[in-house]
Amino acid sequence: MTNTVIESPSPVTGPPGGEPARRRIPGWARGLLWAVAAIAVLATASYATGMDVLTSSNTANTALRLALPILLAGLGGLWAERSGVINIGLEGMLILGTWGAAWGAYFGGSVWTGLAAAILFGGLGGLLHAVATVTFGVNHIVSGVAINLLGLGVTKYLASLIFEPISGNPRQSPVVPKYDTYSATFLSDWLGDIEAMQRVFISDAAGLIRGLITQVTPLAVLALLLVPVSYLILWRTRFGLRLRSCGENPVAAESLGVNVYLHKYVALAISGGLAGMGGASLVLLPGGADYLENQTNGRGFIGLAAMIFGNWRPGGLLGGAALFGYADGLQLSGGGEAVISLLYGVVILLIVLVVLQLFRKQWLSALLAAAGAGVLYYIYWSNDALPRDLIPYTPHFVTLIVLAVSAQKLRPPRAIGRRYRRGEGD
Known part of the structure; x- marks a missing residue:
């Protein structure tokens, strides 16, 4: 009788007789490489176009401030969608956070009471979304749209009821405290x-x-710290594993004793609280306005796009928020000329992509990238500045382009958006 020995694959050498397995680059190292590449592209574009504002400290500082609501809204979306609930209502929760921040800061006399109130109001929006989608099984998109409309209506009513007698304007709060820098x-x-x-x-x-x-403000530091904290909780704790299992296969999670309803409720409360923090950053940071009606300007949706761009991972989300915040900050710091100069950097990236795709023998992708580079370079060459009417929409254009490019490599949670009922099978 012959004894057969089955060799197990080695993490380094791979399957027996096969090629050595590639070592995965750690996430932090990939992020560092992307940061260096981004600086190199911006430096090249700045040198070639003579636009120093592309890499100025003023642009970076403005970008950081403008990226915070996008980052926090995206983190809120990450927590919700990892539990299996689509959260289109991030915009409404941001709006609730802006009003809560102004109300708490003015009547509490402190930025920290304003932040706490913003988290509370945003969290209430998240819980309302949970009641509709988790308890009553309402379609997630329908519930999210309703939250957005409700956020607009509730804050408009509260502002006219509470702020108008003080500020004399139903669409604006009185002056509120701001964070020190x-x-x-x-x-x-x-x-x-x-x-x-x-x-x-x-x-x-x-x-x-x-x-x-x-x-830099304490709120900015806190928001940046929430990125690794979210990763550690969701990917390195038992609670995070159970929460993510609710978004992958809630029936299997239930069979293993996970309280799916509870985890979804907790995820949505945290999601709303984080979005509320994003709203607070629009009101409480120096250089920003006090509460104004409709001041979020679609940042909840851009935060959702940053989360999708990051493939439902905190690190990728941070990169997406930085990209959108930079585009927003650049149009404020440098105007239409700076935005047009940024197209030069995008052309460089596309040329690099063409070379990589040719090396991989991906002919169609290389052709599309080359065509895109040609179109963008023609726009850059034929225009001195972006038309003034289009400048405020720079982040929205970037959002559409990024989502179109990254849509082929996305891997959302498997059970996202599905209606779940305890005791039901797949």
Whole structure:
């Protein structure tokens, strides 16, 4: 009798007799490589077009402030959709957060009471979405749209009831406290000197980094910390595993003793609270307005797009929020000329993509990328600046382009959007 030995695949060498398996690059390392590549592209575009504003510290600082509501809304969407619930209502929860932040900060006399009120109002919106979708089985899209409309209506009524007697304007709150800002003074001054030298790449990197460590608010630090915290909770804890199982296969999760309803409710309450924080960032950060009607300007939907761009992962979401925040900040800092110059950088990226796709023998993708590069370069060459009427919509254009490019590689949770009833099978 012959004993047969079955060899198990090695994590390094792969299956017996096969080719060595590729080592996966850690997520933090991939993020660092993408950051270096982005700086290189922006530096090249800045040098070629003469637009220093592309990598200035002012642009980076403005981009950070404008990326916060997108990042927090996207994190809210991540928590909801990882539990299997589509959250189109992020925009409405952002709106509720803006009103709650102004109300809490004005009557509480502190930015922290404003932040707490924003989280509370956003969380209530998330719980209402949970009642509709989880308990009553309402279609997730229909419920989300209703939350958006409800957020608009409720805040409009509350503003006319509470703010109008004080501010004299039913669409605006009275002046509310703002967060203090902090800077790493020594490092900021040193990076400012390097930025002023106008050395290719070095000065560009110094300008972008300086913008991220100058006049930073505690809310910005808290929002950035929530990215790794969300990853650790959702991917490194038992609770996170159970929550994600509700979005992948709730029936199987139920059979293993997971309370699917409870986890979905918790996820949506957290989702609404994070979106409420995003609304607070529009009201409580210095340089921003107090509460204004419709001041979210679609950032809840852009946050949802950033989450999809990030493939329902916190790290990718951070990159998407940075991209959209940068596009928004650039049009404020540099106007239409800077936005047109950014197209030069996009052309560079597409040329690199063409080379990579040719190397992989992906002929159709290479052809489409080359055609896109040609069209964008023609737009850049034939226009000195983006038309003034289109400038405010720069982040929205970027959203559409990014979603169109990244749509082929998405992997959403398997059970997302499905109606779940306890005790029912697949």
